[in-house]
Amino acid sequence: MQASISHSILKPTHNPLLGHCLPSRPCLPLRKRASSFTTRALLSTTKELVLKEFHERKALKIISGLQNFDKENVASVVTAADKGGATHVDIACDSELVKLVVSLTSLPVCVSSVNPAAFVAAVRAGAVMVEIGNYDSFYEMGVVFSPEQILSLTKETKRILPSVTLSVTVPHTLSLPDQVELAEQLELEGVDIIQTEGGKCSNPSKSGILGLIEKATPTLAAAYSISRAVKIPVMCSSGLSAVTAPMAITAGAAGVGVGSAVNKLNDMVAMVAEVRSIADSLTSAERCSASVEEHTSKL
Numbered sequence: 037m038q039a040s041i042s043h044s045i046l047k048p049t050h051n052p053l054l055g056h057c058l059p060s061r062p063c064l065p066l067r068k069r070a071s072s073f074t075t076r077a078l079l080s081t082t083k084e085l086v087l088k089e090f091h092e093r094k095a096l097k098i099i100s101g102l103q104n105f106d107k108e109n110v111a112s113v114v115t116a117a118d119k120g121g122a123t124h125v126d127i128a129c130d131s132e133l134v135k136l137v138v139s140l141t142s143l144p145v146c147v148s149s150v151n152p153a154a155f156v157a158a159v160r161a162g163a164v165m166v167e168i169g170n171y172d173s174f175y176e177m178g179v180v181f182s183p184e185q186i187l188s189l190t191k192e193t194k195r196i197l198p199s200v201t202l203s204v205t206v207p208h209t210l211s212l213p214d215q216v217e218l219a220e221q222l223e224l225e226g227v228d229i230i231q232t233e234g235g236k237c238s239n240p241s242k243s244g245i246l247g248l249i250e251k252a253t254p255t256l257a258a259a260y261s262i263s264r265a266v267k268i269p270v271m272c273s274s275g276l277s278a279v280t281a282p283m284a285i286t287a288g289a290a291g292v293g294v295g296s297a298v299n300k301l302n303d304m305v306a307m308v309a310e311v312r313s314i315a316d317s318l319t320s321a322e323r324c325s326a327s328v329e330e331h332t333s334k335l
């Protein structure tokens with residue numbers, strides 16, 4: 037067993053994102069120091085690459101469905117995300133799914149869970165970003181998460197995986213002031229990204245474009261409020277579409293997460309087209325924002 041573990045560590049495709057050492061044969065002190073330095077450099081570089089589009093305010097994460105373990109469907113959504121111009125993909129926290137997805141795309145892979153221990157196998161399989169989230173399935177059972185529980189999950193995840201990019205979703209069940217307060221506490225805990233939600237609690241009264249805007253209102257409001265309270269990137273997610281994604285960027289978000297607008301489509305061509313439409317809308321929003329800022333600075 038020991039030989040098997042050592043061999044896996046030496047494989048060129050090994051993901052060195054775990055912040056603690058896996059069991060292996062003892063190393064000479066000098067070799068150990070060199071290895072530690074190399075690992076820290078790799079971890080730093082990986083995190084920079086994962087966060088690059090967030091810092092440029094153009095991140096687009098396509099979500100295959102956080103309870104979706106259908107390999108064929110996940111593969112279709114991920115392929116569409118890759119071809120359509122997404123910057124990240126988000127899948128269920130399952131190591132076999134991660135292995136499948138990293139064989140299909142070079143986009144950073146995120147997994148979501150409320151069980152920090154479950155992240156370890158997914159990271160070993162190739163995930164480079166983890167997210168404390170996926171609350172929707174619990175809401176359906178009448179279970180909600182308190183700020184104290186979210187903070188506890190965050191601390192445990194940071195303890196297990198201190199160097200992996202960490203995103204935490206702020207529950208929409210909290211009032212906006214409480215969401216902001218939790219986001220500020222999460223920033224102090226070293227979280228890399230704050231994600232908003234709200235699509236599940238929104239019940240649009242209109243159809244068409246008006247309905248799409250109504251559905252996105254809760255998550256847009258959270259993104260606006262939180263982005264002005266923290267310095268780390270905010271990802272606006274839940275209930276977004278090509279119509280409302282640009283509004284998220286204008287509201288202050290550094291990126292958007294889109295799920296059902298893509299993963300509910302049954303045709304690959306349609307999925308690619310939808311991803312491309314959202315990606316293009318984000319580009320237009322960023323150009324508009326940059327133009328407004330330039331104009332304002334000249335006044």
